[in-house]
Amino acid sequence: LTVSITGATGFIGRRLVQRLHADNHSVHVxxxxxxKSELIFPVKDFPGIVIAEEPQWKDSIQGSTGVVNLAGLPISTRWSPEIKKEIKTSRIRVTSKVIDLINDLPDAVRPTVLVSATAVGYYGTSETQIFDEQSPSGNDYLAEVCREWEGTALKVNKDVRLALVRIGVVLGNDGGALAKMIPLFMVFAGGPLGSGKQWFSWIHLDDIVNLIYEALSNPSYKGVINGTAPNPVRFAEMCEHLGNVLGRPSWLPVPDFALKAVLGEGASVVLDGQRVLPVRAKELGFSFKYSYVRDALRSIISQKAA
Ligand code: NDP
Structure with missing residues (x-):
């Protein structure tokens, strides 16, 4: 494969690039x-990798069999009105640009697959509903962002196989939501964030990377696919396991204000969650390495300690 990846320098992208490169596929960042990209992917460790700034994106995409679109301003920040707007416009801008570049190519040199990120925020939040790929979209800001983000990707030429991956909260080493939550846990001796009743639809970093990888190479991966583990948990349960693996019993609720202080309004992602099931991934026969949050956390924390 030859794969062009936006957001390749991010938490998920970095691991995807490592995997593709290790398997001898060609990668365009x-x-x-x-x-910044040269620091993250030094040539000595990533011989042959191509780094392309915007004016060169066209050439990269033209030479690629597949494109992965992960770029966007991180949502776990304090949401000023400007940032809130940029959370949406950064995603729409990059996605539109990628779609235009793909669509403008002659048929013979057009990539055959686009894997484009979106998020479980599409469904809105609920303590009682269960969401799968057929469920309607919610009515909060993140749902609106996801709808427009997906709507932009859907404009890709009909000959390109499009997989829209609605990603849950990704758990992994060195980044993502967990990196921000662990210090809070250490300060507050663990404990649920918010009420603890909210649902937490998580996925291990290895699994989301495998799912994206599979979507690149397997023609059955098409349309919306939830990128979440088979067993979402209520947040109190997630925190109990995290407390256990960190050796911090989960007693005291971590106050909302503390969480908002580190995550800003982006805290809504963990304060008000949604219960999302990976129905399509299961139908497609995708094999999850981590189905239970306890195992996922154990593996992440033991790697951290190593
Ligand atoms: P990161 O925040 O780690 O990385 C995103 C990448 O997007 C950056 O490396 C950067 O690449 C690019 N980027 C950042 N800001 C902007 C901007 N203002 N305009 C254009 N590009 C920008 O993201 P993740 O790896 O965590 O996630 C990848 C995608 O998956 C994101 O779109 C995210 O919303 C989505 N997702 C992630 C989840 C998670 O738990 N991590 C959960 C649900 C969805 P560069 O500087 O090289 O241009």
Whole structure:
């Protein structure tokens, strides 16, 4: 495969690039910053990798069999009105650009697959409903962002196989939501964040990377696919396991204000969750390495300690 990836320098993208490169596929990093990308992917460790800033994206996409679109301003920040707007517009801008570049190519040199990220925020939040790929969209801001983000990707040429992966909260080493939550746990001796009743639809970093990888190479992966583990948990349960693996019994609720202080309004992702099931991934026969949050956390924390 030859794969062009936006957001390749991020938490999920970095691991995807490592995997593809290790399997001898060609990778093009589509980035806003060559210097940042060169630090993340030094040539000595990633011989042959191509780093492309925006003016070169066209050439990269033209030479690719597949494109993965992961770029966007992180949502776990304090949401000023400007940032809130940029959370949406950064995603729409990059996605539109990628779609235009793909669509403008002659048929013979057009990539055959686009795997485009979206999020479980599409469904809105609920303590009682269960969401699968058929469920309607919610009515909060993140749902609106996801709808427009997906709507933009859906404009891709009909000959391109499109997989829209609605990603849950990704748990892994060195980044993502967990990196922000662990210090809070250490300060507050663990404990549920918020009421603890909210649902937490998580996925291990290895599994989301495998799912994206599979979507690139397997023609059955098409349309919306939830990127979440088979067993979402209520947040109190997630925190209990995290407390256990960190050796911090989960007694005291971590106050909402503390969480909002580190995550800003992006805290809504963990304060008000949704219970999302990976129905399509299961139908497609995708094999999850981590089905239970306790195992996922154990493996992540033991790697951290190692
Ligand atoms: P990161 O925040 O780690 O990385 C995103 C990448 O997007 C960055 O490396 C950067 O690449 C690019 N980027 C950042 N800001 C902007 C901007 N303002 N305009 C254009 N590009 C920008 O993301 P993750 O790896 O965590 O996630 C990848 C995608 O999956 C994201 O779109 C995210 O919303 C989605 N997702 C992630 C979840 C998670 O738990 N991690 C959960 C649900 C969805 P560069 O600087 O090289 O251009």
């Amino acid at each position: 589509l980035t806003r910053s060559r210097s």
